[in-house]
Amino acid sequence: MKTRRIDNYGKINRDKILSFRWDKKNYKGFEGDTLASALLANNIGIVGRSFKYHRPRGIFSSGVEESGALVTIGSKDRRDPNVRATTQELYNGLEASGQNAFPNVNFDLAGINNYLGRFFAAGFYYKTFMGIPPLEWGKGTAIWMFFEKFIRKAAGMGSASGLPDPDTYEHAHDFCDLIVVGSGPAGVAAAVEAAEKKLDVILVEQDSLIGGNQLAENDFDNSQIKNQLENLGIKIMTRTTAFGLYDNCVVGLLERVTDHISAPNVNIPRQRFWTIRAKHIIVGAGAIERHIAFNNNDIPGVMTVNASKHYLNRYGVLTGKRIVIATNNDSVYETAHQLSEAGANVTVLDSRTNFEIETNKSFEIRKGYVPYNINGSKKIDSLDISKSETINKSETINCDQVLLSGGWSPAVHLLSHRGVKPKWDYNNACFLPSDTNENITMVGSSRGLWNKNDCIASGIAGTTDALNRLGISKTNYFFPKPGGWKNPIQPLYEVKYKKSRSKSFVDYQHDVTTDDVRLAHREGFISVEHLKRYTTLGMANDQGKMGNIIGLSLMAELLNKEIPEVGTTVFRPPYTPISIGALSGRNVGKHFRPLRVTPMHQWNIDHGAKMIEVGLYQRPWYYPKENETLSDSYIREASTVRKTVGICDVTSLGKIAIQGPDSTEFLNRIYSNGFSKLQVGKARYGIMLRDDGIVMDDGTSWRLAENEYFMTTSTGEAAKVMSWLEELLQTRWTDLNVNVTSVSEQWAGVSVAGPKSREVLNNCVDDSLVITNNNLPFMGVTSTFLKGNIPCRIARISFSGELAFEVYVKSDFANTMMDLLWANAKKYDGCLYGLEALGALRVEKGHVTAAELDGRVTIDDAGLTKMASTKKSYIGSAMRKRGVLKNNDREILVGFFPTNLKETFNAGTIVCEKNNIKGQGIGRITSVTYSPELGHWIGLGFVKGGLDKWKDTNLVGADPVRNKQMDLKVVSPHMIDPKGERMYA
Amino acid sequence: MIRINCPYCGERDHSEFSYGGDATINYPSLDASEKEWTEAIFFRKNIKGFQFETWHHSNGCRMWLVVERSTVTHEIKSVKPCHPDLQRVVENNK
Numbered sequence A: 001m002k003t004r005r006i007d008n009y010g011k012i013n014r015d016k017i018l019s020f021r022w023d024k025k026n027y028k029g030f031e032g033d034t035l036a037s038a039l040l041a042n043n044i045g046i047v048g049r050s051f052k053y054h055r056p057r058g059i060f061s062s063g064v065e066e067s068g069a070l071v072t073i074g075s076k077d078r079r080d081p082n083v084r085a086t087t088q089e090l091y092n093g094l095e096a097s098g099q100n101a102f103p104n105v106n107f108d109l110a111g112i113n114n115y116l117g118r119f120f121a122a123g124f125y126y127k128t129f130m131g132i133p134p135l136e137w138g139k140g141t142a143i144w145m146f147f148e149k150f151i152r153k154a155a156g157m158g159s160a161s162g163l164p165d166p167d168t169y170e171h172a173h174d175f176c177d178l179i180v181v182g183s184g185p186a187g188v189a190a191a192v193e194a195a196e197k198k199l200d201v202i203l204v205e206q207d208s209l210i211g212g213n214q215l216a217e218n219d220f221d222n223s224q225i226k227n228q229l230e231n232l233g234i235k236i237m238t239r240t241t242a243f244g245l246y247d248n249c250v251v252g253l254l255e256r257v258t259d260h261i262s263a264p265n266v267n268i269p270r271q272r273f274w275t276i277r278a279k280h281i282i283v284g285a286g287a288i289e290r291h292i293a294f295n296n297n298d299i300p301g302v303m304t305v306n307a308s309k310h311y312l313n314r315y316g317v318l319t320g321k322r323i324v325i326a327t328n329n330d331s332v333y334e335t336a337h338q339l340s341e342a343g344a345n346v347t348v349l350d351s352r353t354n355f356e357i358e359t360n361k362s363f364e365i366r367k368g369y370v371p372y373n374i375n376g377s378k379k380i381d382s383l384d385i386s387k388s389e390t391i392n393k394s395e396t397i398n399c400d401q402v403l404l405s406g407g408w409s410p411a412v413h414l415l416s417h418r419g420v421k422p423k424w425d426y427n428n429a430c431f432l433p434s435d436t437n438e439n440i441t442m443v444g445s446s447r448g449l450w451n452k453n454d455c456i457a458s459g460i461a462g463t464t465d466a467l468n469r470l471g472i473s474k475t476n477y478f479f480p481k482p483g484g485w486k487n488p489i490q491p492l493y494e495v496k497y498k499k500s501r502s503k504s505f506v507d508y509q510h511d512v513t514t515d516d517v518r519l520a521h522r523e524g525f526i527s528v529e530h531l532k533r534y535t536t537l538g539m540a541n542d543q544g545k546m547g548n549i550i551g552l553s554l555m556a557e558l559l560n561k562e563i564p565e566v567g568t569t570v571f572r573p574p575y576t577p578i579s580i581g582a583l584s585g586r587n588v589g590k591h592f593r594p595l596r597v598t599p600m601h602q603w604n605i606d607h608g609a610k611m612i613e614v615g616l617y618q619r620p621w622y623y624p625k626e627n628e629t630l631s632d633s634y635i636r637e638a639s640t641v642r643k644t645v646g647i648c649d650v651t652s653l654g655k656i657a658i659q660g661p662d663s664t665e666f667l668n669r670i671y672s673n674g675f676s677k678l679q680v681g682k683a684r685y686g687i688m689l690r691d692d693g694i695v696m697d698d699g700t701s702w703r704l705a706e707n708e709y710f711m712t713t714s715t716g717e718a719a720k721v722m723s724w725l726e727e728l729l730q731t732r733w734t735d736l737n738v739n740v741t742s743v744s745e746q747w748a749g750v751s752v753a754g755p756k757s758r759e760v761l762n763n764c765v766d767d768s769l770v771i772t773n774n775n776l777p778f779m780g781v782t783s784t785f786l787k788g789n790i791p792c793r794i795a796r797i798s799f800s801g802e803l804a805f806e807v808y809v810k811s812d813f814a815n816t817m818m819d820l821l822w823a824n825a826k827k828y829d830g831c832l833y834g835l836e837a838l839g840a841l842r843v844e845k846g847h848v849t850a851a852e853l854d855g856r857v858t859i860d861d862a863g864l865t866k867m868a869s870t871k872k873s874y875i876g877s878a879m880r881k882r883g884v885l886k887n888n889d890r891e892i893l894v895g896f897f898p899t900n901l902k903e904t905f906n907a908g909t910i911v912c913e914k915n916n917i918k919g920q921g922i923g924r925i926t927s928v929t930y931s932p933e934l935g936h937w938i939g940l941g942f943v944k945g946g947l948d949k950w951k952d953t954n955l956v957g958a959d960p961v962r963n964k965q966m967d968l969k970v971v972s973p974h975m976i977d978p979k980g981e982r983m984y985a
Numbered sequence B: 001m002i003r004i005n006c007p008y009c010g011e012r013d014h015s016e017f018s019y020g021g022d023a024t025i026n027y028p029s030l031d032a033s034e035k036e037w038t039e040a041i042f043f044r045k046n047i048k049g050f051q052f053e054t055w056h057h058s059n060g061c062r063m064w065l066v067v068e069r070s071t072v073t074h075e076i077k078s079v080k081p082c083h084p085d086l087q088r089v090v091e092n093n094k
């Protein structure tokens, strides 16, 4: 093949020369080129190696349907594999290379696979490595796993960089009345008509230029159209692909913002992922030309006819010198004429015998002829042709290019995304879009219209349809009938030449041949969806845009059925591939999910806190003094709390204001324990169950006034509890007069814990009388003031088992409160403590948290039976007694000590009986800590039957993940101060 | 993407809402039997076509809504507040 740039053709800017690198060599192209057109202009015919057989592959098309020219763009962390060279715009300094070849596409060692073809037929891997005796299921799987990595390396596409993506991506949103997909004659007519009727219109075009397939015409100039669209106020989005249609007229767009620029501004995103909410969608996505299956139809130099027209008229590249066009329809003749005018020697093989076509006789037409074999390996040497009725060797034509047109397939993909099945049209040998009740209208050649005037008429009809459906007008309209060629198309999908074993390709990108389809049929994979999965036909990133229909027609022939009886596979988004970066947008790294900090976040850090993530929250983990490790630090902090006093930020707890005359009744229904007799000025620990009787969350509620409560929830369940309360009040108990408001952000909370906590607080409150043991007994609540006239709420609540208080102020006063408390705590050798010490203190005390209340645990399992009222009904009270929750062998909360007190263990350890270490054992350890008070490691967890059953038995902790095992003994979960004497002090 | 026309906020993406469940369940009283509760919690119809379901406008006005939606096409026929008093307010403001 000899491809070259020719003068006086194309719309490229020949004044602007661009340099680029292909497979480590320097080349030149022009502004307006794609990588494919620039490669062709430099006579580069082989651009890749095929997926399985490593056959040389060239450029088949000029657009998104490309199934051969998949290349890698960029290097290092900007390495982007499997980019279609046909849609990649050329820019100065572009670096590209071929894929799936070693050492390069021209000389590839794995090309040997081509000669081992029968080993790579459909289903080969499954049968060889997984299924057949002696490698039957089970045994074969291990062998497959051994060979898989070698096979995957040999059969593959480009490889990703493996490095973090340095580019940024954006998510954007827009609204409009009408979105038009495609800027061909139909789309433009629709957009203009709609804008003139005062609709707000967005016009989307995947190409860099508007015009659609008119860009392949030699006299086409889009500047007038562009002016008209802009003057009408239409928003034009080029380099933007409508990749998917979704419910309620939502359209997903991918805008390639900088993929065509050599050194993009770092402040703009590489791509934008748009979500457009429209009232109506018009799809004028065009049609895609098909190839024809015959022997060696993949040799570089094979291309669709329309692609060569694009290369000639848009890019000024003549794709061959001696060109043979093989077709079954009228669409090729204008191209044949233009190619011969441009200097090529052109022969048209038309499978049809009886038809009339006007030409200027500048090229030869062989009526009733088809190609059946290409000779050549890295380039086309000649083409064997035959009479179309019976395939027999009749003649060989010397040529360097074979252009194919097996008909056109309307791009019905977007409509297919909505579950609308296309219908087969015998007259035009293609699938046409079916009608839908949704506000989507197909126009132009995507509804099977082949000439421009029909396309324009359909665009106007499409907008009328939209206006009618939107209730703006009630105008009659009609769509032109599908078709538009003078002579009917003659179905031609495959030219079968039985005397040769050469490969005849259906799907170029996945190396699926006609033999693979026949094999699938022989082995019973006859449904379209099975055919697709068994042969991988249409499963490459082009989704079989060119080859699917050929595969269907072969199966139809084998089954002796018609194509519509065989069916069609469903197209799913995206229409063309989307980078993962665009899907994630800015939600990467630290922005992967929202970050929540407490109002004293900076104060904590300034005072030496190391932070840890809890849910979305950043919480102080521990406050190391110089050289202290995590474990040194938390052991010191926990000991200090037990000895004197410690201060801990507990702001992340959920906080809900509950107000209204029925508040008490409400709490009494949602908590398992009684709330009807809670006095004003008292708080109570409460447990909420789900409808099904399992524990949902625990927390406290403080009665601030007759009809006002302040509820705290666990950090992790705060949002869920809030939604749950709202659901109950709005859907089930609509007669209750209660209002719930989330006040989690409004209050900053701190726990002051330890024997000296009251003394610290005495120095911090305005009136120390309010917090005496008499005035603020255990579980007492008061609203008072911190020094400096700061309003606060104080409750005498303990999570650590020590004398302790929770103090809440409005978030704005958080730092002031911390300064005040810390200054006074220091006087008693107090400390700041974090989550790790908090955990140690609560495990010692046997308090449960989310680690224990994991959605499987009942109130009895958690050892909190006394929290379940027997005097009232409440949410979950009926269901918590159901059989399965009452079994004797349920796992009950216990404490664990290592038998050898010098040993340690981890959360996640499985508890087993001695000499019976297997499966899920008889229990599990959920939380562990070193206990400063007891001087050894302790754990909380569950064991079947609980403490009573295993009190004096030696059990084993199995931790296979960490390869650890230790002897355990079961103890009461209340490992220190079981009577709570310290809390009441 | 499903679009839900919240009576208070207007038409919004479903990503602003959280799915609740079957809106036609009459939850038994709290002192009802285990059997009644089992019926209410565990037995669900698997409707092909329009069904009434609850959605919470969790990233909006926090209203719980009854949405009549087709499980086949996602078409939504009606959206109403769950709470009868709020329903009345919406009706009166039409």
Ligand SMILES: [Zn+2]
Pocket: B006, B007, B008, B009, B010, B057, B060, B061, B062, B063
């Ligand atoms: Zn709302």
